[in-house]
Amino acid sequence: MVDAALQALLDAPSAWQGSVPGGRGAGPLPAHSDMVVVGGGIGGLSAALHALRRGCSVTVLEAGELGAGASGRNSGFVVPVPARHGPDTLNALLGDAAGPYVRALQQAARQALSRGGPQVVRQGWLQPFAQPPLGSLRHLARQWQALGIDAECVEGQRLGALAGTRYYPEALLFKSGGGVDPFALLHQLADAVIALGGCIVEQCSALNTTVRGQGVTVHTPQGDIRAGRVLLAANAYGTGASQATRRPIGRIALGLGTFSCEDLPPETACLPFSDARKDMWFCRRLTGNRLMTGAFILPGAGGTAAAAGLMSRRLQALFGPGPWSPGQLWAGYVGVTRTGMPVVRQHGPRIIRWSGCNGRGIALSSLMAQRLVDHLMGEPMPTLPQATFNSALLVRWLAHSVIQRDRRRQKKAAMAQPSSFSREIIS
Ligand SMILES: Cc1cc2nc3c(=O)[nH]c(=O)nc-3n(C[C@H](O)[C@H](O)[C@H](O)COP(=O)(O)OP(=O)(O)OC[C@H]3O[C@@H](n4cnc5c(N)ncnc54)[C@H](O)[C@@H]3O)c2cc1C
Missing domain, CATH: 3.50.50.60 (FAD/NAD(P)-binding domain)
Known part of the structure; x- marks a missing residue:
């Protein structure tokens, strides 16, 4: 129901x-x-x-x-690597097939971007890390490169210019990704x-x-x-x-929303990005002063109103207090395994x-x-x-639990470091 x-x-x-x-x-x-x-x-x-x-x-x-x-x-992010996997887990799961598989995905991403259309972004897709991985991000970039993926590490001012936020210390830039109007x-x-x-x-x-x-x-x-x-x-x-x-x-509802802000600097989210958390934060710029972001809609977590609130608080955390005026809000089903x-x-x-x-x-x-x-x-x-x-029910339950656990972790981290981002923002 x-x-x-x-x-x-x-x-x-x-x-x-x-x-x-x-x-x-x-x-x-x-x-x-x-x-x-x-x-x-x-x-x-x-x-x-x-x-x-x-x-x-x-x-x-x-x-x-x-x-x-x-x-x-959908959000129209063209992502040249598989969901929920890094090179290590892909190699463990697929062995020798990992390289050919991700290279074929990268090729399919390039094809999608070559079609063009309105609002196409061809300069890349960013995967930022709120907490950089245990090994260095450069190592991760090299692992992707070894599989044939065009990935590089970006940080500091360059990352700030590409994502328009200082929230993330480091990110991977996948140059064969980008964004389309799906x-x-x-x-x-x-x-x-x-x-x-x-x-x-x-x-x-x-x-x-x-x-x-x-x-x-x-x-x-x-x-x-x-x-x-x-x-x-x-x-x-x-x-x-x-x-x-x-x-x-498992069918998981993912809510998306557009938000506008009058004085949006031109560099804000100029490349689409989705961060590396399970409960990923993602954002892209649309025409005008609009940003699009989203959040999973979990049962028993306050439903859709909570998801909309979560989206605008994420924008505040990423880009500042705004004010962010909500525009369109909608949802779709993602099929997870x-x-x-x-x-x-x-x-x-x-x-x-x-x-x-x-x-x-x-x-x-x-x-x-x-x-x-x-x-x-x-x-x-x-x-x-x-x-x-x-079983679809089992998979959905697992996915919901993982997202909820990730949200709890974020909340805990926010409380432990109130100076880096406020606890209200995560909620
Ligand atoms: C909110 C959201 C955000 C997403 N963001 C991204 C993103 O940024 N980047 C990305 O790569 N992917 C994203 N995805 C995933 C992506 O949208 C899907 O993987 C992709 O669109 C799937 O395409 P499809 O053709 O397989 O299925 P769909 O586009 O879902 O099409 C299936 C179609 O089958 C039709 N259908 C069903 N049953 C029948 C029937 N019996 N007879 C005839 N027709 C039938 C339905 O009406 C539907 O139109 C997102 C998904 C959602 C929901």
């Missing part, structure tokens, strides 16, 4: 939605396609584009409007799909699938479509035929599904889309890091 206040945020339009006109998915449902993709997010459309480039006919089914899921509601990116992908002859049908939910003979029938309220192959790319929003994308992942890796499942040779981008899906969903389409078209199953199946 979702409480009414959270539901209102999940239904509220994001700052991006409406940034470009819609109407790309008005086509009638074809009777047949080589490939049917369920889900019109960045992942589904990237898959469609890749399949079209490989010569398939493609139909994308979207239950709502394009961008109704996380792709139209809704605009999504629509660019949709235009490319249509230009190559693909078909997008909005307001058309895949209800279920039947495997028969040499193909799959996808049943929708608008009739049936026969497909050679089906990719379920419905992320944490899966319903009907794609409910299975939701089952193995225990190991931070995605879940892929194959249902016979013709249907495949994946989910679990752990809040870093812009680069990852396009990488997964390409690899899984290749596999559906007969190439060997790619070596993709995968999470083992865990």
Whole structure:
């Protein structure tokens, strides 16, 4: 059960939605396609584009409007490294596959940034550290470089100029990252799909699938479509035929908000940044004097009002007292897994599904889309890091506990060092 206040945020339009006109998915449902993709997010459309480039006919089914899921509601940070992992844990988890995996992610991040669009930031993404890691940050940067990632250590005045805050002593700068308007990116992908002859049908939910003979029938309220192959790319929003994308992942609500301040210095958050805590603090600059930030919305922690308060107090801690006037507030679902890796499942040779981008899906969903389409078209199953199946409830409970513990630690640290940042600011 979702409480009414959270539901209102999940239904509220994001700052991006409406940034470009819609109407790309008005086509009638074809009777047949080589490939049917369920889900019109960045992942589904990237898959469609890749399949079209490989010569398939493609139909994308979207239950709502394009961008109704996380792709139209996210922060637009293009991050070239996986969520919740540093080089050590990646090497331990993936061994020799760690390097190829992160290099492929970095390439996908560069592709997303090359699409451009409004509000694109190509100079990098910052990962600041409130408490620098035990070894030095330079060592961490070298470890990323050894895996082929373009990371460097920044500190002092340079960091202040890039992030616009003196809050953090040190940060890693990933030059292949940045920021996009995710809704605009999504629509660019949709235009490319249509230009190559693909078909997008909005307001058309895949209800279920039947495997028969040499193909799959996808049943929708608008009739049936026969497909050679089906990719379920419905992320944490899966319903009907794609409910299975939701089952193995914990859905965590992440609230986002825009805040404006009259005299915002031009250097404030000129690069998007997300810090290295579990309960990450993140921020990016939008057009005008607006900043965007966010916070996880935890049950029993004061709900949405508390999340909004937390966001503005974080801005105060990072950039000063303001005053910060709240603008838009909305939320979306992030799909998390225990190991931070995605879940892929194959249902016979013709249907495949994946989910679990752990809040870093812009680069990852396009990488997964390409690899899984290749596999559906007969190439060997790619070596993709995968999470083992865990109950969604268990994973959600674990994630909530970790975030709560991190918030308690922050509070304790604030009380121990009242001079560095005030205890009210953390609350
Ligand atoms: C608040 C928030 C902030 C985030 N910030 C970032 C960020 O800064 N950087 C980053 O890299 N990632 C971020 N993410 C994650 C990122 O948004 C997602 O990983 C990415 O958008 C997933 O794309 P997708 O195409 O897989 O899924 P989605 O965009 O969620 O699309 C799934 C679509 O499937 C449709 N669907 C579901 N069931 C059916 C059905 N049966 N038939 C037809 N259609 C169906 C839904 O309507 C939905 O539109 C964030 C996520 C959230 C929620």
